[in-house]
Amino acid sequence: QSVLTQPPSVSGAPGQRVTISCTGSSSNIGAGYDVHWYQQLPGTAPKLLIYGNSNRPSGVPDRFSGSKSGTSASLAITGLQAEDEADYYCQSYDSSPPVVFGGGTKLTVL
């Protein structure tokens, strides 16, 4: 059972907007710690998608955006494309262990 809770799956049609939630607690996200998001394509290593709640690394399309409020964070993907089909993970800081991940969300593009 992961410290950060994500929905197991979400889906959307091409061109649509989907959001993935990441729910934590007062010891991690609610304590003000940053949330980061990763995209993992099948058979590959995770790739940093969003860091520091809402910042995109160079090369990440602006279709991906992140936000944080209270004890939760969200990843939004607009203009859904077939290539976005992947697993998505959130990550934050906690007391012990200091690095915690969400359980992951599988995005299916219909």
Place this chain on the structure above:
Amino acid sequence: QVQLQESGPGLVKPSQTLSLTCTVSGGSISSGSYYWSWIRQPAGKGLEWIGRIYTSGSTNYNPSLKSRVTISVDTSKNQFSLKLSSVTAADTAVYYCARGSSYGDYGYWGQGTLVTVSS
């Protein structure tokens, strides 16, 4: 461009010690305010943080694995390593090495290496 590459045996017998090395290229492991981590992922499951090391030698481990884990760094070889003792089938996973930043995110990952625990 920083690159990380895991290496080590792909098959380990139960009760033995799993040993992996991560070689960092494209930059010095000692430069910048970074830390170096091991993260694993059992087949079909999520990511599990194992631990991290700063080039000062300071370490933090996941409490669930702490009694069995040692992470070390060799700055002369630009490498850091993982040892996990007394392995069981539950330790079978893809093991990733990654670089953590001052933000706490992992911007660089190795490609991952599958370690199977089986007799």
